Amino acid sequence: MRYDSLLDSLGGTPLVGLPRLSPGPDVRLWAKLEDRNPTGSVKDRPAFYMVAAAEKAGLLVPGATILEPTSGNTGIALAMVAKLRGYRLICVMPENTSVERRQLLEAYGASIISSPAAGGSNEAVRVAKDLAARNPEWVMLYQYGNEGNALAHYESTGPELLADLPEITHFVAGLGTTGTLMGAGRYLREHRPQVQIIAAEPRYGELVYGLRNIDEGFVPELYDESVLTGRFSVSAPDALRRTRQLLETEGIFAGISSGCVLHAGLALAEKAQAAGQRADIALLVADAGWKYLSTGAYGGTLEEAEARLEGQLWA
Amino acid sequence: MAIEVRIPTILRTYTAGAKSVEGSGGTLDELFSDLDARHGGLRERLVDDAGLRRFVNVYLNDEDVRFLGGLGAPVHDGDTVTVLPAVAGGAS
Numbered sequence: 001m002r003y004d005s006l007l008d009s010l011g012g013t014p015l016v017g018l019p020r021l022s023p024g025p026d027v028r029l030w031a032k033l034e035d036r037n038p039t040g041s042v043k044d045r046p047a048f049y050m051v052a053a054a055e056k057a058g059l060l061v062p063g064a065t066i067l068e069p070t071s072g073n074t075g076i077a078l079a080m081v082a083k084l085r086g087y088r089l090i091c092v093m094p095e096n097t098s099v100e101r102r103q104l105l106e107a108y109g110a111s112i113i114s115s116p117a118a119g120g121s122n123e124a125v126r127v128a129k130d131l132a133a134r135n136p137e138w139v140m141l142y143q144y145g146n147e148g149n150a151l152a153h154y155e156s157t158g159p160e161l162l163a164d165l166p167e168i169t170h171f172v173a174g175l176g177t178t179g180t181l182m183g184a185g186r187y188l189r190e191h192r193p194q195v196q197i198i199a200a201e202p203r204y205g206e207l208v209y210g211l212r213n214i215d216e217g218f219v220p221e222l223y224d225e226s227v228l229t230g231r232f233s234v235s236a237p238d239a240l241r242r243t244r245q246l247l248e249t250e251g252i253f254a255g256i257s258s259g260c261v262l263h264a265g266l267a268l269a270e271k272a273q274a275a276g277q278r279a280d281i282a283l284l285v286a287d288a289g290w291k292y293l294s295t296g297a298y299g300g301t302l303e304e305a306e307a308r309l310e311g312q313l314w315a
Numbered sequence: 316m317a318i319e320v321r322i323p324t325i326l327r328t329y330t331a332g333a334k335s336v337e338g339s340g341g342t343l344d345e346l347f348s349d350l351d352a353r354h355g356g357l358r359e360r361l362v363d364d365a366g367l368r369r370f371v372n373v374y375l376n377d378e379d380v381r382f383l384g385g386l387g388a389p390v391h392d393g394d395t396v397t398v399l400p401a402v403a404g405g406a407s
Contacts, residue, residue, distance in 0.1 A: 028317065043407075071407050121403035143407060151377075176407035201404055209400050214360065216323055217370025217401040231379035233372075302389050315404075 006038045007084065010048055011156045013037060013165040015282065020249040022265065023047035023273040029281050030165060031252060032157075035288035039080045039104075041255075042157070042286045047077030048180050049152035050141040051085070053073075059139050062086050067138045069093075069128035071121050071176070071313050072101035073287060077291025079108035082239045090138070092128040093235050094120050096207070097313050100291040120208035120313055121176075122218050145221030149179035149275055150186075161282055168195060169272075173255040173284035174315065175231065178223040182283060185227040199231040200264035202239060202257060202315040231269070234260035236309050240302055242266070243289070247298070253286040256297055257315035318346055320388055321397045329357040343373065344386040346396065361398065362386065370401045 003009040013036045018029040034042035054060040065088040069076055075091035082089040089110040093101070096117035105112055113131070117125040125144065132140040143149050153251060161168060161184060171188055173180045178199075185197035211217065243259030246252045265283045272279035296308040317337040322330050330336050336354065338345035344362075351358035361371050366385055374379045374397040380388045390396065 067318060069403075074407055117401070121407060125403050140376075141348065144403065176404060203377075203397075203399070208404070209323050209325070209402055211325055211400050211402070214368070214370055214400050214401045217402050219369065219404065228382065230382045233377050233379070233399070235375045235377075 001057060002220075005082070007081070008046065009038055010044055011160065013160070015161070016252075018250050018281055018283075020121055021129065021245070021262070021269075021311070023074065023269050025279075027204040027269050027273045027277075029244075029269055029278045031250075031258075031283050031285045032161065032290075033252070033285050037077075039077050040287055040290070041073040042079075042180060043073035043077040043079065044153040044283065045156055046075055046107045046146075046149035047081060049155075050146050051081050051142065051146040053146075053148040054139060054141060054313060055085075060085075060087060064088070065090060065135075065138045067092070067128060067132055067135070067140045068143065068144070069115075069121065069124040071097055071124070072291065074109060074177075076101065076104050076108065078141070079105050079110040082110070083108050090131075092124045092131065094122070094124050094313050096311055098292055099294050102147070104291070117311065118210045120140055121301070122203065122211065122216070125218060128218040143177045143179065147222070149177055150183035150222055153180050153183025154187045155183075157284075158184040162191055163189060165280055165282055166276075167194060167280045168230055168282055170196045170198060170268050171284070172198045172261050172263075172268070172281065174261055174308075175288055178220045178262070180286075182222050182224060182227050185285075189227070196229045198203060198264055198268065200260040201231065202260050203233045203235045207311045208313065232260075232264040234263045236314065237306050238263045239296055239315070240305050240309070242245050243297065244302075247289075252285065253289045254285045255289055255315070256292055256295075256309075257287070258283070258285045260315060261285070290303055317392060317397045321395065321401050325400060326357065326360055326398065328391070329354045329360065332371055339392070340390060342386065343375070343380055343388045343396070346390050347386070372393060372399045373397070373398070374400050
């Protein structure tokens with residue numbers, strides 16, 4: 001397929017069947033491969049949408065500085081757009097993220113401000129909000145609360161899923177900013193009122209939940225619980241096991257967050273199969289495994305891989 | 316048999332540092348009341364007048380209880396309940 005530029009090739013990602021993981025002809029699993037986006041992750045969709053909306057609103061003018069809290073993928077997507085459009089990008093990223101994410105951001109010319117490992121992305125959000133308040137000329141797109149994030153999925157991911165899988169019964173995706181599930185979830189519900197919208201979130205080590213006070217907790221402004229029908233917390237061992245299973249059985253080399261999604265998807269498939277119900281379950285594979293190779297997730301025993309991930313933001 | 320409840324670091328002051336405690340009850344609400352009898356003050360950190368506190372997530376066998384009936388969610392011996400603070404997580 002031909003496009004005028006890399007940015008124009010956004011979306012239109014393949015939906016592939018998972019015949020070996022599906023329990024039977026009536027209960028089928030499908031994977032939407034979001035690594036086939038311009039910078040290799042689903043985050044290209046919201047990043048491009050948020051930048052376009054900010055340009056349209058006159059917030060972003062040539063030479064402007066963009067600030068964003070990110071654990072990696074959104075930053076990488078923004079860094080590419082910023083490079084092409086002539087903006088400076090500063091990412092606030094937790095220090096316990098993989099080295100590849102830093103290398104990619106630097107390759108695209110972004111600056112990185114590290115936030116403390118303890119508290120994970122929570123700290124990155126706090127530091128970024130603090131920086132934004134002290135630097136009013138910087139533009140924080142703020143993926144956790146920017147409607148453009150959910151809108152990107154409402155206008156692209158959702159329609160693509162419905163077009164490729166009109167018989168969809170379940171949609172499963174990772175829960176971070178909640179943008180994917182909110183946007184695609186709302187679109188699918190409007191067209192298939194019975195569809196189940198399921199979140200799969202990584203359960204990290206204790207370090208990430210090390211808040212000083214429970215009132216410092218964080219729920220993304222975009223999150224609307226009523227869009228979801230279920231939400232699963234997936235441990236590192238389960239996520240790792242499923243990430244490897246996806247590679248070994250279907251040949252898909254996915255990032256570790258996709259292991260969480262597969263884990264939830266298989267539970268739903270098993271339930272539908274046991275109940276004798278037809279199911280077509282779409283799983284969102286947010287990215288490929290390249291950026292996580294240095295974490296050791298794909299080599300050695302599961303126990304070794306799990307030990308190496310302890311304290312890391314692995315999804 | 317009992318119900319295992321995993322406690323996050325931030326609330327272990329109520330459990331004398333224990334990472335997990337055991338309790339019983341037919342619903343999550345009853346389980347929390349049972350825990351509070353031995354770990355005074357814990358329930359109030361998890362629940363307010365409106366139900367589960369905004370920044371508290373509770374998972375019953377890895378599924379968010381808000382989608383299983385909230386405090387009324389039925390619990391059984393052998394279940395595992397995990398309490399976690401709500402934080403910005405996932406790939407973002």
